[in-house]
Amino acid sequence: xxxxxxxxxxxxxxxxxxxxxxxxxxxxxxxxxxxxxxxxxxxxxxxxxxxxxxxxxxxxxxxxxxxxxxxxxxxxxxxxxxxxxxxxxxxxxxxxxxxxxxxxxxxxxxxxxxxxxxxxxxxxxxxxxxxxxxxxxxxxxxxxxxxxxxxxxxxxxxxxxxxxxxxxxxxxxxxxxxxxxxxxxxxxxxxxxxxxxxxxxxxxxxxxxxxxxxxxxxxxxxxxxxxxxxxxxxxxxxxxxxxxxxxxxxxxxxxxxxxxxxxxxxxxxxxxxxxxxxxxxxxxxxxxxxxxxxxxxxxxxxxxxxxxxxxxxxxxxxxxxxxxxxxxxxxxxxxxxxxxxxxxxxxxxxxxxxxxxxxxxxxxxxxxxxxxxxxxxxxxxxxxxxxxxxxxxxx
Amino acid sequence: xxxxxxxxxxxxxxxxxxxxxxxxxxxxxxxxxxxxxxxxxxxxxxxxxxxxxxxxxxxxxxxxxxxxxxxxxxxxxxxxxxxxxxxxxxxxxxxxxxxxxxxxxxxxxxxxxxxxxxxxxxxxxxxxxxxxxxxxxxxxxxxxxxxxxxxxxxxxxxxxxxxxxxxxxxxxxxxxxxxxxxxxxxxxxxxxxxxxxxxxxxxxxxxxxxxxxxxxxxxxxxxxxxxxxxxxxxxxxxxxxxxxxxxxxxxxxxxxxxxxxxxxxxxxxxxxxxxxxxxxxxxxxxxxxxxxxxxxxxxxxxxxxxxxxxxxxxxxxxxxxxxxx
Numbered sequence: 001x002x003x004x005x006x007x008x009x010x011x012x013x014x015x016x017x018x019x020x021x022x023x024x025x026x027x028x029x030x031x032x033x034x035x036x037x038x039x040x041x042x043x044x045x046x047x048x049x050x051x052x053x054x055x056x057x058x059x060x061x062x063x064x065x066x067x068x069x070x071x072x073x074x075x076x077x078x079x080x081x082x083x084x085x086x087x088x089x090x091x092x093x094x095x096x097x098x099x100x101x102x103x104x105x106x107x108x109x110x111x112x113x114x115x116x117x118x119x120x121x122x123x124x125x126x127x128x129x130x131x132x133x134x135x136x137x138x139x140x141x142x143x144x145x146x147x148x149x150x151x152x153x154x155x156x157x158x159x160x161x162x163x164x165x166x167x168x169x170x171x172x173x174x175x176x177x178x179x180x181x182x183x184x185x186x187x188x189x190x191x192x193x194x195x196x197x198x199x200x201x202x203x204x205x206x207x208x209x210x211x212x213x214x215x216x217x218x219x220x221x222x223x224x225x226x227x228x229x230x231x232x233x234x235x236x237x238x239x240x241x242x243x244x245x246x247x248x249x250x251x252x253x254x255x256x257x258x259x260x261x262x263x264x265x266x267x268x269x270x271x272x273x274x275x276x277x278x279x280x281x282x283x284x285x286x287x288x289x290x291x292x293x294x295x296x297x298x299x300x301x302x303x304x305x306x307x308x309x310x311x312x313x314x315x316x317x318x319x320x321x322x323x324x325x326x327x328x329x330x331x332x333x334x335x336x337x338x339x340x341x342x343x344x345x346x347x348x349x350x351x352x353x354x355x356x357x358x359x360x361x362x363x364x365x366x367x368x369x370x371x372x373x374x375x376x377x378x379x380x381x382x383x384x385x386x387x388x389x390x391x392x393x394x395x
Numbered sequence: 396x397x398x399x400x401x402x403x404x405x406x407x408x409x410x411x412x413x414x415x416x417x418x419x420x421x422x423x424x425x426x427x428x429x430x431x432x433x434x435x436x437x438x439x440x441x442x443x444x445x446x447x448x449x450x451x452x453x454x455x456x457x458x459x460x461x462x463x464x465x466x467x468x469x470x471x472x473x474x475x476x477x478x479x480x481x482x483x484x485x486x487x488x489x490x491x492x493x494x495x496x497x498x499x500x501x502x503x504x505x506x507x508x509x510x511x512x513x514x515x516x517x518x519x520x521x522x523x524x525x526x527x528x529x530x531x532x533x534x535x536x537x538x539x540x541x542x543x544x545x546x547x548x549x550x551x552x553x554x555x556x557x558x559x560x561x562x563x564x565x566x567x568x569x570x571x572x573x574x575x576x577x578x579x580x581x582x583x584x585x586x587x588x589x590x591x592x593x594x595x596x597x598x599x600x601x602x603x604x605x606x607x608x609x610x611x612x613x614x615x616x617x618x619x620x621x622x623x624x625x626x627x628x629x630x631x632x633x634x635x636x637x638x639x640x641x642x643x644x645x646x647x648x649x650x651x652x653x654x655x656x657x658x659x660x661x662x663x664x665x666x667x668x669x670x671x672x673x674x675x676x677x678x679x680x681x682x683x684x685x686x687x688x689x690x691x692x693x694x695x696x697x698x699x700x701x702x703x704x705x706x707x708x709x710x711x712x713x714x715x716x717x718x719x720x
Contacts, residue, residue, distance in 0.1 A: 096467075132501075134500065141503070152487055158461050158463070158468065161461045163468050169420070189487075196457055304575075356536050363587065363632075365636050370673060
């Protein structure tokens with residue numbers, strides 16, 4: 001454990017910090033059954049398995065749709081990292097906030113965006129959660145507390161600090177969960193946001209989804225320190241969690257979220273995981289920056305779905321029939337999502353200029369491209385649909 | 396009416412808006428305990444406390460992003476830059492986050508934020524502290540930009556910017572902070588998108604914005620001695636742009652000079668010239684001439700700096716050129 005981690009953990013005031021709690025799971029005083037499965041009921045465990053199966057099948061469906069041209073642009077799949085999506089987001093309250101980067105489909109679903117609305121967004125359709133304007137990298141639904149979906153590496157980190165700032169400013173008791181990939185910790189935005197979060201004691205948990213590679217560059221090649229050391233300079237407690245173990249991850253975030261809610265201040269989590277697909281759809285799974293053997297060994301031994309499945313079966317908490325039923329349900333939901341997306345219309349061309357501005361000022365022109373600007377009050381010249389020189393089409 | 400300095404007028408606008416809306420807060424370097432690097436926020440920490448008047452670390456990208464995030468959540472931050480030159484560090488959050496957020500969320504997430512501070516040159520601050528930054532901001536759809544030139548405009552436009560539901564950059568001028576002028580008492584708001592004729596004349600239009608308004612007025616005074624009456628149109632708001640006011644002035648004088656502090660390439664004036672030739676070509680008796688900073692980084696040496704800046708003589712000469720004098 002890095003020195004910064006130890007120092008940070010010592011700062012935790014109320015007994016064992018989450019980092020220690022994790023190692024405490026091996027404490028022989030706990031009953032074996034509850035220790036192994038985190039004290040969850042059979043139904044809760046089945047629900048976690050169902051969530052992860054849905055994420056897996058949804059992403060496989062997206063992969064399929066991308067291959068036949070239904071989805072365009074960049075598309076970053078979360079396959080292999082489902083345990084972290086379920087384990088970190090499911091313990092949150094509905095009114096807690098999640099903000100993240102662009103590998104976010106399953107996180108969006110975990111926070112409450114329907115698979116149909118997510119898939120329709122990938123398809124660029126009007127029923128997408130961002131109306132087809134965002135695409136794969138910009139899924140949003142603030143009514144369920146999902147604040148995107150951001151495409152510039154590290155850009156969402158100060159935004160997450162700002163969401164947490166707003167919570168504190170209003171005296172609320174929500175928390176903000178701010179995800180990033182491992183490569184984002186090398187951005188200045190990360191360092192600046194961590195410092196400010198510590199100064200102002202913001203209710204935010206920074207979660208690094210550490211899959212070992214920023215695109216094709218191994219983290220070890222571009223970092224002078226271990227991941228856990230990255231927050232120590234700001235006095236922010238660092239913890240490592242095994243993101244492939246959804247039970248451990250859930251219990252860890254459940255406790256950490258309540259600590260932050262109670263005023264523990266900002267936290268940093270190194271969530272170790274592994275990406276089973278390429279960086280994006282155009283990136284090979286293996287062969288360039290990582291070997292086939294490396295990927296295969298992770299798929300074999302570190303699949304969060306297999307890990308939970310095997311533990312449930314070993315404990316007699318899941319039958320083959322139940323597993324098949326859960327998986328069939330996940331496949332059906334993903335198929336439905338794709339059908340819903342396919343049936344959803346493209347956005348109306350007349351809406352091209354909608355939502356560039358929230359407020360079309362009464363005076364002056366906002367759009368200088370010399371084009372017609374759709375209908376209604378969105379044309380940006382403040383004169384409504386009948387304005388003679390609207391949008392520069394005069395003469 | 397009271398006579399205030401430009402900085403006092405900005406202060407009055409922020410206090411006016413903070414009194415009426417608890418969601419407005421001020422964040423930036425030296426804004427609280429130091430009373431502002433240019434004393435614009437003098438007394439505000441004492442009046443509103445450190446919840447609402449907040450000293451940031453020197454982390455432009457970070458505190459700008461934090462303010463944008465707070466605005467996404469519905470607060471109304473006033474994000475002060477000690478100079479817009481430093482905001483170049485923060486442009487990712489201005490352009491990629493603030494400007495695009497509403498659009499890529501399909502209208503779910505407005506960003507009601509104000510970015511404010513001085514832009515452009517002062518006196519011998521050299522290359523990295525003298526840049527006019529309007530183009531960076533006004534280039535991106537989603538951002539609005541105002542450039543008050545007088546104390547009254549400073550109060551009214553800043554108040555309007557704070558109330559606006561979109562990101563609004565308010566670009567001030569270090570050399571403007573001590574300018575004095577009459578400022579309306581009580582609640583005062585100037586709608587965005589309304590240009591202001593600072594001087595009337597029918598011979599030539601000098602269209603400009605920000606602190607160049609004062610250079611334009613001096614040039615107009617010099618031209619008047621030669622019996623040339625210049626119309627000085629202060630755009631005040633670059634986006635939204637008061638196209639009607641520009642076209643009206645062009646139709647009356649048929650001759651236009653655009654004066655700006657920044658560089659020529661893709662500058663504000665380039666857009667204005669394009670607009671005029673698109674929409675008022677037949678009104679022109681001469682090609683529009685632009686007066687800008689020389690196309691060089693700002694030099695330190697006093698004589699070179701004077702050469703680089705757009706000055707009264709250059710404006711007078713440009714006006715004579717469009718008048719074929």
